[in-house]
Amino acid sequence: MKEYDKLFDRITTARHLVAFTGAGISTLAGIKDFRGKDGLYKQKDTEKMFDIDIFYEDPTVYYNLARDFIYGLDEKEPAIVHAVLAELEEKGFLKALITQNIDLLHQKAGSKNVLEIHGSPTEHYCIQCDYKTSFEEVAKTAKTGEVPLCPNCGKQVKPAITFFGEALPQQAMNQAVQEASNADFMLILGTSLQVYPAASLPAYTLQAGGEIAIVNDQPTQFDSYADFIFDDLEECFEALDKFLKKI
Numbered sequence: 001m002k003e004y005d006k007l008f009d010r011i012t013t014a015r016h017l018v019a020f021t022g023a024g025i026s027t028l029a030g031i032k033d034f035r036g037k038d039g040l041y042k043q044k045d046t047e048k049m050f051d052i053d054i055f056y057e058d059p060t061v062y063y064n065l066a067r068d069f070i071y072g073l074d075e076k077e078p079a080i081v082h083a084v085l086a087e088l089e090e091k092g093f094l095k096a097l098i099t100q101n102i103d104l105l106h107q108k109a110g111s112k113n114v115l116e117i118h119g120s121p122t123e124h125y126c127i128q129c130d131y132k133t134s135f136e137e138v139a140k141t142a143k144t145g146e147v148p149l150c151p152n153c154g155k156q157v158k159p160a161i162t163f164f165g166e167a168l169p170q171q172a173m174n175q176a177v178q179e180a181s182n183a184d185f186m187l188i189l190g191t192s193l194q195v196y197p198a199a200s201l202p203a204y205t206l207q208a209g210g211e212i213a214i215v216n217d218q219p220t221q222f223d224s225y226a227d228f229i230f231d232d233l234e235e236c237f238e239a240l241d242k243f244l245k246k247i
């Protein structure tokens with residue numbers, strides 16, 4: 001028996017618990033991981049999908065690949081990790097949730113304090129003028145295979161997702177660093193901690209004297225610093241869910 005009970009005790013006795021999530025938690029909801037075994041980046045052309053130069057030149061590259069992956073998200077449901085994290089927040093144990101994910105599933109599960117450090121498709125904006133529009137509006141056009149264009153100037157609209165070649169959203173990143181530094185315990189879930197500067201967040205917790213737990217199906221560079229290491233997210237969160245239901 002794995003020591004999920006000890007992890008649960010640590011979670012419920014933390015002074016300031018913060019979770020940091022990556023694509024691995026959404027594979028349980030049927031969403032493709034980027035760098036995992038069957039990751040999205042193993043498919044042809046997907047590394048170009050979030051390239052900012054390519055997006056300016058030819059937005060069809062992004063919109064073709066995003067048609068199902070992003071604009072079909074309203075058909076996806078949160079998985080067990082999303083649900084348990086939302087409940088931990090509701091019960092007052094979880095103070096902040098930092099995510100690299102752009103799939104909106106934490107919000108759909110009911111999480112409130114979500115810091116989206118790789119941006120979010122909730123908002124879209126014109127690359128030329130100050131026109132802004134919503135995910136729902138853009139999805140209507142994107143699902144037909146057309147590139148959504150600005151009604152004012154005719155340029156393509158871009159999701160507020162951070163593309164390669166763009167800076168991370170400053171405000172969300174600042175808040176994430178603050179939360180990580182303030183955390184006495186950080187849950188690191190479904191991220192292989194390869195993308196910087198996001199991958200440096202556990203270091204803020206450790207430097208401030210906090211502890212970390214890592215649940216991921218692949219090893220990470222922070223494994224030797226972790227107080228808890230598990231490799232099966234689904235099994236771990238089903239166990240945590242059972243403990244949580246008893247209190």
Ligand SMILES: [Zn+2]
Nearest residue numbers: 126129150153
């Ligand atoms: Zn415009």
